[in-house]
Amino acid sequence: MQTTHQKLSEETQTIELVIGTFIISTVLFAFYMFTSQNANVLLFAFPFAVSVLFLNAIMLFHLTGRFIKLYKERKDIAVKIFLLLSNIPIAYLYYSVAMKL
Secondary structure (H helix, E strand, O other), X not given: OOOOOHXXXXXXXXXXXXXXXXXXXXXXXXXXXXXXXXXXXXXXHHHHHHHHHHHHXXXXXXXXXXXXXXXXXXXHXXXXXXXXXXXXXXXXXXXXXXXXX
């Protein structure tokens, strides 16, 4: 019988979520800037931002629970939490740049 490593699976999901949301938000920001701040881009970007907030919150609660329960894996889980939270300042930077122009 084959064994699976749960740690590797969840690490991959967190990393994929962080990288995927970063890439998509960067593409939307660049598209908004290159289209001379076309409001039609915001019609797609706003629901995306709300869904990303929801997904990241779910993952943050999941990782926080694992951080509390799994004492031996706290260092790895803390790195995942910091990676997940790193999208917040980036999103704020994109928002502030877009609103100032």
